Amino acid sequence: MSKVVLITGGSSGIGKSIGTYLIKKSFKVYGTSRNPDRYKESLFPILQLDVKDVTSIEKAVKTIIDTEGRLDVLINNAGAGITGPIEEIPEEEIRANFDTNFFGPINVIKAVLPQMRKQHSGLIINVTSIAGYMGLPYRGIYSASKGALELLTEAFRMEIKGFNIEMTNVAPGDFATNIAAGRYHAPILENSPYKKPYGDTLKLMDSHVDSGSDPNLMAEAVYKVILIKKPKVHYKVGVFMQKFSIILKRILPDRLYEKLLINHYKL
Template sequence: MSKVILVTGGSSGIGRAIASYVNEKNNYVVYGSSRNIKKLDDVAFMPIELDVTSEKSINDCVEKVIREYGKIDVLINNAGVGITGPLEETPNSEIEKHFKTNLYGPINLIKKVLPYMRKNNSGLIINITSIAGHIGTPYRSIYSAGKSSLDIISETLNMETKDFNVKVVCVAPGDYLTNISQGRFHSPVIKGSTYQHKYESSLEKMNQNITKGANPIKVAKLVNKIIHLKNPRKKYISGSFLERFGIILKFVLPQRFFEYLVLKLF
């Protein structure tokens, strides 16, 4: 029987690219999810409704796939939202909403899917994190914290599931040409805020980086390659040379000098 793959956040951006490419290049059963199933009307992969912030929706989604195919071989946790703003002025309600989507969503999906993978003594979990989880930049503290948390969870989970032949891999993309800026929460600038000028300038640079980003098909091709590997690496970085080199520089340059460079860029 062919592999059964579940990709979350399949309605746009990197998630849609992954689900479409893997479906096109393989004889697999590929599900791509969205909170709004109507956004998946024009896709070739199998659409499925899923709100990663709802445990009931997660249960319903996974159980539907299990009823139809009896297994999930590959779980790709991609669904997520962006958030920017000075930490001091970012509403707690938005911080909680962000972690519910970007961290608790993947955790709850893993907890639901993992028993079936253990039963089959086989499975692959690919968590889409971010280079932002490796390099902190101003006004992205919450986003970076969520991605960094998912990265370390993946690292530890991979050790916990080794005896069950379940592999856990992180893919950390940089800036790609997606609609993340449209769905991103931007902390409202408080009147008279001392952060206003620098925050607005930094936000403009973030958006420019996205518009200059590469096609997300590059991430899709990497994920497809990982699915075919017998022993994939635990972490993959997918981004521009500068983004990838930046991670190296963080560990070789003096901390203050590296921070100086980041502040120049953002």
């Protein structure tokens, strides 16, 4: 029987690549978007879902269960970028980012768990970020929201262990997607003390995305995780130095690691 997969944010970028890859591997895939009418040519159905709207989440999950009779894999992929000096990012934008990157995935997990418990099986993959392993300058809110999701997964895994439901994180590095266009960018203020360092860092971040890895690498990694009977807690997908940066953070003194980041961002 083909596994039934729900991918939030499955209409573009990494989510679309994962869905397209899984379709070729004979999975039954459902993606989501806040505006599904824009994606009528998708290779798999795109359901209306806004991770900030619990009613839309419950409706989308119910549609899948009513149609397929089961739900085997949830890929919590929907997310939003945010950049800016923490001092200057409006509070409402900070809250909105956590609503999408942290509270949204929690609400989707809550919606699928009853069905997975009923089946006594299921897999939940939370797409986080290598940026969630470290506080990055002018990406602090994004790092914090993705880091929070990493820790949440660690706790959640132990709570659902008795139901034969698995949960894991897959943390991508920089991939060539349209995420930079969809980020909230705090404006570079003319009189801001952060004007030059933030402006320079923003250009550097955008260049990393433009030269990022092929999203199909992420799709292949997720497919391999789905095939594992007992997945690990954390997976990282990216170029060597991005993954190695996490190892360096574990072994280097804090101030030395901080100096490496400062030098990298030319601050």
